Amino acid sequence: MAININDIDLSQYPYLDKGLEGIVAFSSRKSKIDGAKGELSYAGYDIDTLARNSTFEEVCFLLWHERLPNKQELDELNATLTAERDLPETVLNYLRSANPKSEPMAVLRTAVSMLADDDEEVLEMSHEASLRKSIRLTAKTPTIIAAFDRVRNGKEIVAPSKKNSIAFDFLYMLNGEEPGENATRTMDVLLITHAEHGMNASTFTCRSICATLADVHAAVTGAIGSLKGPLHGGANTAVMNMLKSLDPDTDIVAFIKGKLERKEKIMGFGHRVYKTYDPRAKFLRLLAQDLSKEVDMEYLYEWSEAIVKVMKEEKNIDPNVDFFSATVYYSMGIEPDLYTAIFAMARMSGWTAHYLEQLGNNRLIRPRLLYLGETDLEYFPVESRS
Known part of the structure; x- marks a missing residue:
């Protein structure tokens, strides 16, 4: 029979967490992120x-x-x-x-x-x-x-x-x-x-x-x-492909609200760590604005700002680094x-x-695994299996 997780003494698995969220696996001197402050x-x-x-x-x-x-x-x-x-x-x-x-x-x-x-x-x-x-x-x-x-x-x-x-x-x-x-x-x-x-x-x-x-x-x-x-890279590609698929006279606010009503994901928003504005997006936002004017694609930046406003009002989430980088790359003539x-x-x-x-400062990475499959099954020869 299969193991039911509710029947397991989880005290022997004190750090069990799907996706390792909140689990500290390493120490590092390379970068520091403060998700609450957006730093x-x-x-x-x-x-x-x-x-x-x-x-x-x-x-x-x-x-x-x-x-x-x-x-x-x-x-x-x-x-x-x-x-x-x-x-x-x-x-x-x-x-x-x-x-x-x-x-x-x-x-x-x-x-x-x-x-x-x-x-x-x-x-x-x-x-x-x-x-x-x-x-x-x-x-x-x-x-x-x-x-x-x-x-x-x-x-x-x-x-x-x-x-x-x-x-x-x-x-x-x-x-x-x-x-x-x-x-x-x-x-x-x-x-x-x-x-x-x-x-x-x-x-x-x-x-x-x-x-x-x-x-x-x-x-x-x-x-x-x-x-x-x-789910890791590629969000800016998805953002740009979405924007490219639209006609320049699209009502972007209605378009985004429609996607939200249909529970479709809007790429380039939210972050696993940041609970506020992604600090990397702030400077890219200015670059996106300047470049879109330079290459006569200002509507892309205007759409982006409108989407940011709708997402904040409707879902209370902010853009991440991928959102404005999409407009920057595209304004530079780079394909998504x-x-x-x-x-x-x-x-x-x-x-x-x-x-x-x-x-x-190495040590082999070896996390534990919680088995939830069947146990004590009887083995039958292949000829007798239905």
Whole structure:
């Protein structure tokens, strides 16, 4: 007979909680989230301060070292990141032969895993070697995403220019022309705001894989697989696909209220941790407003503001980082199915930072399982089973 959970002495399972909500699995110095206040900081620095003043490369250093770099350290990191942007020929060949209809996240997952084959330090588990591999992974991920997008659209792959930031080179490789200062800065801010976010599903996956002492390529490949799921990454893609499906003269308020009446989910709202406005969304909201004006798509921003108002009035929930980032990406001419891959491009710095932290104080992840299936069943030969 099956076990009834009501008949179990749960005192032997004191931390049983579906989805591990409220369970502390790790300690970390990488980021701090205060969901009640709507605050996020990276290694002590408020996310809004970093978004307004820092660069993605500085944030990478901060996450890996838990302090901001001096000028010499930043110059050295920039030089290394620039030098490491090229892809092995095996990976380029895979991108050229991949099904152009494949999901970018699926291709990214495979290509990142393939990078291990050409990394001479792949099995070196020291902190120093793992940091070097982390830098290489962070440098090469933008090249993978841009190269596949070019190939699937029948265009030649554009090699990295190797003369500017990750944000600059990504847009250059994606579009085949040098981006302007505003576009580069906007992409930089997007990367900063997506770089790290505590113990989310993909970071938990990364640390769990690291805990087995698997290499960093294996850990971040698993993290990409986790982010690929629509309940983790992909909300901004869903937001943009919803907005794209509407006619410009749509009554957006009536449309959203209709979806709510039908109990349909509005993506980009609410968060498992934040009980108020997502701090990452505040600065992106301003970017969305400015960019929509610049590219004559102001109606998208106006729709977004109207949706925010309806959701607050009807459900008392606020937008998360995905909601306004959708408008920002689209205003930059980036197709929705690339959004989650760009999320992964930014989060590579956070995943590898957590990998390094786990490696420094490791213990195998082994939670308990509460069995609720049948017990004491009698075994019958296959011939006598009905």
